[in-house]
Amino acid sequence: MQLAAARVSAAYQREKTLTGGTWHAYISLENGATPMVAVADAPDGKVEAYSVNKIAVATAVLDKVDRGLLTLDQRVDVTAAIVVPGGDGIFSLDNAYPSSVTLGHALANLLTVSDDTAVRLCGLVCPAAELNSILVAKGFPNTQVEPVANPNRFFLGTSTARETHALLRALVAGTLLSPASTAFLLKLLRSPVAFTDGIRRNMSSAERARVATKAGWYANARHEAGVVFDAAGAPLLTYVLFASGQADPDNVGATHPVLQARARLGRLFLDATGQLTGAGVRYRLAAQRPSNGG
Numbered sequence: 001m002q003l004a005a006a007r008v009s010a011a012y013q014r015e016k017t018l019t020g021g022t023w024h025a026y027i028s029l030e031n032g033a034t035p036m037v038a039v040a041d042a043p044d045g046k047v048e049a050y051s052v053n054k055i056a057v058a059t060a061v062l063d064k065v066d067r068g069l070l071t072l073d074q075r076v077d078v079t080a081a082i083v084v085p086g087g088d089g090i091f092s093l094d095n096a097y098p099s100s101v102t103l104g105h106a107l108a109n110l111l112t113v114s115d116d117t118a119v120r121l122c123g124l125v126c127p128a129a130e131l132n133s134i135l136v137a138k139g140f141p142n143t144q145v146e147p148v149a150n151p152n153r154f155f156l157g158t159s160t161a162r163e164t165h166a167l168l169r170a171l172v173a174g175t176l177l178s179p180a181s182t183a184f185l186l187k188l189l190r191s192p193v194a195f196t197d198g199i200r201r202n203m204s205s206a207e208r209a210r211v212a213t214k215a216g217w218y219a220n221a222r223h224e225a226g227v228v229f230d231a232a233g234a235p236l237l238t239y240v241l242f243a244s245g246q247a248d249p250d251n252v253g254a255t256h257p258v259l260q261a262r263a264r265l266g267r268l269f270l271d272a273t274g275q276l277t278g279a280g281v282r283y284r285l286a287a288q289r290p291s292n293g294g
Contacts, residue, residue, distance in 0.1 A: 001029055001031055001036055001276060002036070003272075004029060004038075004272045004273050004276060005029055005036050005037075005038040006038075007268065007272040008027055008029070008038040008039065008237075008268065008269065008272055009027075009038045009039055011264070011265055011268045011272075012025060012027065012038070012039045012041070012265065015261035015262075015264060015265055016041070016261075018257070018261060019243065019246050019257045019258050019261050020245070020246055020247070021220075021243055021244055021245035021246035021258070022243070022244050022245045023041055023042070023241070023242065023243050024041065024042045024043060024045045024047055024160070024161045024240075024242040024243075025039050025040075025041040025042075025043070025161050025239075025240060025241050025242065026039060026040055026041075026043040026161040026162050026164075026165040026238075026239075026240045027039040027165075027237065027238070027239045027240070027241075028165065028169075028237070028238050029236065029237050029273065029276070030234070030235055030236055030237070030238075030278050030279040030280065031279070032279055035169065035238070040162075041161075042161070043160060043161040043162035043165070043240075044160050044161075044162055045160060045161070046142055046158050046159070046160055047158060047159065047160070047161075047221075047223075047242045047244070048156075048157070048158055048218070048221065049143070049156060049157065049158055049159040049164065049216060049223065049242070050156055050216030050217060050218045050221055050223055051088075051114045051156060051214065051215065051216030051217065051218075051223075052159070052164060052214050052215070052216035052223045052224070052225050052240075052242075053143065053145065053156040053157055053158075053159055053216070054110050054111060054114065054119065054156065054214060054216075055111070055164075055167065055168075055171075055185075055189075055214050055225070056135055056140065056143045056145075056159070056167065057110065057119060057122050057126075057131065057145065057156070058107055058110060058111055058122070058185060058188075059134075059135070059138070059167070059171075059176060059177065059185070060126050060130070060131040060134040060135060061103070061107065061122050061125060061126050062107075062177050062178075062181040062184070062185060063134050063138070063177065063181075064125070064126060064134075065103075065181060066177055066178040066180075066181055070103060070125055070126075071103070072102060072103050072104035072107070072184070073102050073103070073104060074102065074103050074125075075100040075101065075102055075103075076100060076101060076102075076103055076106055076121045076124050076125065077098060077099075077100050077124075078091060078097055078098065078099045078100060078101060078117070078121065079097055079098045080097040080098070082117060082120045082121065082124075083097060083117050084116040084117045084119075084120065087115070087116030087117055088113070088114050088115060088116050089109055089113050089114060089115025089116055089117060089118060090109050090113060090115055091109070091115055091117035091118065092116070092117060101121070103121075103125060104184075106118045106121040106122060107122070107184075107188065108188055110122065111185070111188040111189055111194070111214065112188055112191055112193045112194050113193065114195070114214075114215070114216075119154075119156065120152075120153055123152040123153050123154060124152055127151045127152050128145050128146075128147040128148075128151060128152075128153070128154035129147060129151065131145055131154070132144045132145060132147075138167075138170075138176065139166070139170075140159075140163050140166070140167055142158060142159055142160050142163045143157075143158070143159040143160075143163050143164065143167060144157045144158060144159075145157040146158070156216075161240040161241075161242055162240075164225050164240045165225075165238055165239075165240045168225060168226065168227055168238050168240070169235075169238055171185065171186070171227075172186070172227055172235040172238075172280060172281065172283070173235075173280055173281065174280075174281050182283075183283065186212050186283050187285065189212035189213060189214060189226065190208075190209055190210075190211065190212045190229075190283075190285055191288070192205065192208065192209070192288055194212075194213060194214075195213055195214065195215040195224070196208065197215070197253065197254040197259050197263075198213070198215050198222075198224045198254075198259050198262035198263060198266065199211060199213050199224055199226060199239070199262050199263070199265065199266030199269070200213060200266055201254060201259070201262075201263035201266065202263050202264070202266060202267040203266065203267065203270065207270055209285050209288075210228060210229045210230070210231065210270075211226055211227070211228050211229070211266070212226050212227045212229070213225070213226030213227075214226060217252050219244075219249060220244050220245055220246065220249035221242070221243070221244040222243050222244070222246070222256060222258035222259060222262075223241065223242045223243065223244075224239075224241050224262055225239060225240040225241065226238075226239060227239075228269050228270065228273065229278060229283065230273075230276065230277055230278040232277075232278070232282055232284075233278075233282040233283045233284040233285070234277065234278030234279060234280060234281070234282045234283075235278045235279065235280055235281075235283075236273050236276060236277075236278035237269055237273055239265075239269065241262060241265075243258045243261075246258050
């Protein structure tokens with residue numbers, strides 16, 4: 001475990017030096033009740049988390065599902081006014097408004113293709129003030145969305161590397177949400193259509209399925225946070241990488257220097273921990289294979 005942590009630490013420092021810019025990071029390996037911290041680089045600096053905070057948005061919505069205030073099969077209206085023009089995701093592409101989708105569908109788009117309109121759909125059922133209060137009650141006062149004049153809309157707001165790390169560890173520990181909501185959230189973050197240009201880029205399909213991840217990008221920021229599981233589905237390594245100020249800010253593709261750095265780190269995360277066993281609840285994924293229709 002100590003050797004793996006040392007390898008992760010050295011690799012992180014190398015990639016940070018190569019890319020430059022400003023980094024806030026927290027990486028740990030499972031080590032029983034107390035994680036072994038491999039990287040703690042300015043972990044308490046508050047940053048704009050961008051789409052990484054979509055995990056927090058989903059957490060608040062699913063908390064309301066757990067309390068019986070919402071259901072995944074209830075419908076939310078998709079109007080032309082709510083669609084983010086040119087935003088990432090699906091809703092800005094389909095040209096079919098007004099329409100409606102289930103809340104579960106909105107969350108799936110929020111966390112896999114990082115749909116921007118899905119943020120507004122979540123705001124219809126969990127306004128900004130309520131969302132922030134849920135996160136505070138769960139112990140995340142720095143992970144907060146930024147309210148705007150419309151109470152049902154918000155910017156994705158801030159977090160710290162340490163707090164996002166704590167949220168992810170609480171999720172896989174089963175203390176953040178109900179078992180059903182935990183499994184739902186992790187299934188989305190580990191799905192084949194979840195983000196593949198960063199941590200998961202240099203991995204096989206089977207290896208990618210062992211990683212729950214969420215990326216966030218805007219302006220010159222390129223963030224990613226998630227959990228690596230062992231082959232049996234137990235949490236093994238938790239990472240939060242907030243990076244900004246690097247070169248090529250208009251490039252959101254896989255050739256951006258930070259995304260290339262994260263791809264190398266992701267490969268190392270698997271290789272450095274290949275002989276280790278995770279700890280805690282095991283989350284096995286059912287096999288997901290392409291279909292040819294029919």
